[in-house]
Amino acid sequence: MKETILDISQNVPQEIEQIDVSLSFKKFIDYIKERIARETTVKKKFFEFVLDRFTENPRFAGKVELSDIGDFQEQLSLVYNMLVPVIADEKETLWALSVPLKPTIFYETSAFHDLLADKDTGHTKCDLLRDIDLSIEKKQKVQMLYSFILERFYGIPSYHNNEMILSIRDDKTCLSKYYKLDLGKDFIEVTPKGPLPELSIETLQKQSQRDFDWNSLAEILPLSMFKFEGFSVITLTDVTADQAVENIKNIILNPVRETAQSYYEKIIASLSLLIGSHEVKFGLLPELRVNEKLVFSDDLCTHSILVQTSLEQGLEENDFLYLADKFFKNPSVHFYKDLNDGEDHGDFLKVLKTHGVHSYALIPVYNASRLVGVLEVYSKEKDLLNEHALSSLKPALPLIGQLLQNNINEFESRIENVIKEKFTSLQPAVQWKFKEVAWHYLRDNTIQLPKTPIESIHFKNVYPLYGAIDIRNSTVERNTALHTDLQVQFGALIKVLKTIKENVGLGLADEIIYKCKKWMEKISDQSTENDEVKVLDFFEYEVYPFLEHFRQSEEKLTESIEEYYQVVDKDTGIAYANRNALESSMQTINSAVNLYLELFKSEIQQSYPCYFEKFRTDGVEYDIYIGQEIAPEKNFNILYLNNIRLWQLTSMAAIAKITHELMPQMKNPLETTQLIFINSNSIDISFRDDERRFDVEGSYNIRYHVIKKRIDKVHVKETGERLTQPGKIALVYFNSKSAEEYVNYIKYLQEKNTLKNDLEYLELEELQGVTGLRALRIGVNLDGEWN
Numbered sequence: 001m002k003e004t005i006l007d008i009s010q011n012v013p014q015e016i017e018q019i020d021v022s023l024s025f026k027k028f029i030d031y032i033k034e035r036i037a038r039e040t041t042v043k044k045k046f047f048e049f050v051l052d053r054f055t056e057n058p059r060f061a062g063k064v065e066l067s068d069i070g071d072f073q074e075q076l077s078l079v080y081n082m083l084v085p086v087i088a089d090e091k092e093t094l095w096a097l098s099v100p101l102k103p104t105i106f107y108e109t110s111a112f113h114d115l116l117a118d119k120d121t122g123h124t125k126c127d128l129l130r131d132i133d134l135s136i137e138k139k140q141k142v143q144m145l146y147s148f149i150l151e152r153f154y155g156i157p158s159y160h161n162n163e164m165i166l167s168i169r170d171d172k173t174c175l176s177k178y179y180k181l182d183l184g185k186d187f188i189e190v191t192p193k194g195p196l197p198e199l200s201i202e203t204l205q206k207q208s209q210r211d212f213d214w215n216s217l218a219e220i221l222p223l224s225m226f227k228f229e230g231f232s233v234i235t236l237t238d239v240t241a242d243q244a245v246e247n248i249k250n251i252i253l254n255p256v257r258e259t260a261q262s263y264y265e266k267i268i269a270s271l272s273l274l275i276g277s278h279e280v281k282f283g284l285l286p287e288l289r290v291n292e293k294l295v296f297s298d299d300l301c302t303h304s305i306l307v308q309t310s311l312e313q314g315l316e317e318n319d320f321l322y323l324a325d326k327f328f329k330n331p332s333v334h335f336y337k338d339l340n341d342g343e344d345h346g347d348f349l350k351v352l353k354t355h356g357v358h359s360y361a362l363i364p365v366y367n368a369s370r371l372v373g374v375l376e377v378y379s380k381e382k383d384l385l386n387e388h389a390l391s392s393l394k395p396a397l398p399l400i401g402q403l404l405q406n407n408i409n410e411f412e413s414r415i416e417n418v419i420k421e422k423f424t425s426l427q428p429a430v431q432w433k434f435k436e437v438a439w440h441y442l443r444d445n446t447i448q449l450p451k452t453p454i455e456s457i458h459f460k461n462v463y464p465l466y467g468a469i470d471i472r473n474s475t476v477e478r479n480t481a482l483h484t485d486l487q488v489q490f491g492a493l494i495k496v497l498k499t500i501k502e503n504v505g506l507g508l509a510d511e512i513i514y515k516c517k518k519w520m521e522k523i524s525d526q527s528t529e530n531d532e533v534k535v536l537d538f539f540e541y542e543v544y545p546f547l548e549h550f551r552q553s554e555e556k557l558t559e560s561i562e563e564y565y566q567v568v569d570k571d572t573g574i575a576y577a578n579r580n581a582l583e584s585s586m587q588t589i590n591s592a593v594n595l596y597l598e599l600f601k602s603e604i605q606q607s608y609p610c611y612f613e614k615f616r617t618d619g620v621e622y623d624i625y626i627g628q629e630i631a632p633e634k635n636f637n638i639l640y641l642n643n644i645r646l647w648q649l650t651s652m653a654a655i656a657k658i659t660h661e662l663m664p665q666m667k668n669p670l671e672t673t674q675l676i677f678i679n680s681n682s683i684d685i686s687f688r689d690d691e692r693r694f695d696v697e698g699s700y701n702i703r704y705h706v707i708k709k710r711i712d713k714v715h716v717k718e719t720g721e722r723l724t725q726p727g728k729i730a731l732v733y734f735n736s737k738s739a740e741e742y743v744n745y746i747k748y749l750q751e752k753n754t755l756k757n758d759l760e761y762l763e764l765e766e767l768q769g770v771t772g773l774r775a776l777r778i779g780v781n782l783d784g785e786w787n
Contacts, residue, residue, distance in 0.1 A: 021100045021228045023064045028187045029054050050078050069106045076107045094236035100188045100228045175273055178243035184233035191227050244274035248399045264303055275389050283376030286407040287328050294325045300407050309351045331364035331371055359385035367401035375400055398545050429609040433457055458686035462627030463641050465648055466677040466708045469593050471670050472726050474618040481578035486523050489575035490516045492567040499560045581667035589659050593620050600651045608640040646745050652729045653754050656780040673724035677708045678733040710767045717763040723775055731776040746778055752787040
């Protein structure tokens with residue numbers, strides 16, 4: 001044991017630095033007296049002995065000066081033996097006593113001292129109370145004190161757990177190790193120096209909220225009003241493995257990185273931390289396939305030591321791909337503890353041997369039960385890599401699986417982007433303009449240096465038409481389906497967990513069952529997207545690794561676990577039945593709408609060329625642009641615009657009828673709403689290179705864009721009723737003259753029995769930055785015959 005004074009924090013908030021504290025063992029002595037009074041076992045004799053030793057020196061029962069702490073060696077030893085199990089090894093136990101709520105250590109175990117103090121200078125190696133996130137460090141310390149005060153004097157239970165994380169560089173491995181610090185306050189007495197203020201119920205309720213401003217409480221209840229007397233018990237617990245996994249998770253979830261290499265290096269650093277050595281190296285190899293054939297991408301696969309060395313030695317890529325494909329089809333852990341054991345390990349491992357690799361392991365990595373790649377673990381040092389070291393990597397494997405899945409997704413996204421960039425055809429109506437600009441770019445840059453920038457592509461004075469077909473209450477339907485499916489999934493999961501508990505007797509299964517039941521209570525039809533993400537994280541990082549372990553290690557549980565995986569199969573499982581039914585219904589609607597709009601697009605091109613662009617939402621939106629600049633070789637007349645407006649109204653009626661007739665075919669009957677925005681004036685549009693589509697330009701034109709994006713959920717003025725309704729077409733406008741034009745079209749379609757005789761003239765609520773909107777709303781004859 002050590003009795004040296006050790007200041008382990010250089011970053012104490014001023015509020016804590018100035019609090020009135022004194023070192024005392026009075027409360028601990030009172031605790032011993034209470035134990036003696038109620039103890040009936042042989043422990044009573046020991047407590048009486050301890051009390052005698054404590055009270056033998058009256059100075060120990062009063063306030064103790066730090067400078068005199070060396071006079072109480074026996075008493076401090078007894079405090080240690082009272083609070084730490086007898087069988088604990090003092091050389092391994094990380095335990096210390098400090099001044100109340102301050103980071104001044106006066107008595108610690110040898111292990112604690114050696115960990116925190118520099119062996120040469122005796123000074124602390126780090127700030128023990130420094131949290132990983134320095135931006136919240138001071139808040140945590142002040143919060144800890146106020147939680148203590150509010151619990152003592154106002155009866156407010158504290159959710160603050162007094163735990164912090166610190167990192168210390170290990171002298172042997174040169175790696176950081178992480179420790180959880182617990183600052184005990186059981187033997188601290190806090191007394192107010194005067195009357196305490198009354199706190200309102202509202203203030204007390206805010207205290208329990210995570211975003212509460214503790215500084216505002218300091219104004220009402222300054223720490224200078226209190227006196228703290230006693231001592232704190234500090235314990236440290238090694239949480240390096242947990243922190244390493246948490247680091248990997250944060251890197252994957254927050255992929256802010258300068259380069260792919262730095263991102264990879266951060267992952268490897270955390271794996272080194274987990275395994276406890278810089279000398280053990282790692283490689284990652286995602287399973288990349290094109291048309292079901294295994295391929296290697298230079299930037300995503302060169303982190304693999306096996307790939308690197310094989311390329312350097314000039315080995316045939318096809319041979320390597322063949323062997324890798326065999327492994328991916330029948331994956332299992334391969335561990336070669338000593339490549340120098342004289343056995344023939346094959347050509348590729350011989351290559352590793354020539355590069356000085358002594359031990360090598362291949363570990364299959366999964367994401368959602370699907371193989372996504374391998375993790376390589378290797379060392380050039382003898383006897384450094386063993387089975388125990390490999391097992392320490394298990395907590396990180398699900399996260400590595402997510403990382404490799406991200407690599408696969410990124411690779412596939414690149415393929416898609418090339419296809420879109422190089423092979424997606426432009427609409428014939430505007431293709432001529434792109435060809436013209438491309439030719440000008442090639443012509444002007446044949447000789448000139450520096451290169452002439454490519455011209456912008458724009459069309460002025462074109463008339464826009466906007467339409468939107470939306471699936472009614474799609475968000476509500478999606479939440480309901482998710483809620484129902486998750487209830488089924490949790491039910492199936494609880495069943496298989498109970499089977500595991502009965503066969504293996506593992507108490508951890510009960511803990512996961514408890515979490516499942518809590519999630520079942522929490523998930524509702526109003527659950528947010530964030531709740532869904534948290535549930536998926538629970539399955540991914542807690543449930544699936546747990547089940548996978550028993551599926552591979554306990555043959556008698558394989559059938560039950562496989563039954564669960566059948567339930568949660570995304571294509572055929574009953575736990576996806578409602579979501580799949582909803583998606584099927586939405587797909588049925590969108591397919592029909594898209595098919596009809598393609599026909600509509602072809603028909604309107606026959607009268608005059610125009611640009612037609614669709615956007616996929618829960619339903620379908622589209623923009624149409626028509627004007628002289630779209631087709632400069634053909635004279636434009638306003639009659640062409642009138643014709644396309646009539647076509648638009650007719651098509652919306654047809655879509656409403658088609659989707660209505662599809663309802664009996666849908667597993668989840670869904671309704672659609674139809675919306676048209678009438679813009680009477682022409683606008684200018686330009687092609688945006690970053691989004692590969694046309695968009696409006698100029699302040700007035702942008703106003704058009706803003707309006708069309710805000711009217712989908714607009715309400716009728718002073719009614720609270722949504723403008724868009726199933727079975728109806730809503731036409732939003734500013735200019736009454738434009739509305740009159742559409743009224744004539746409506747009358748024509750009423751004569752054809754396409755539209756009902758229920759035309760409404762409506763005023764709409766004000767939107768942000770938009771006033772004066774009006775609308776026409778007309779019902780579609782969904783069941784009758786059209787002329």
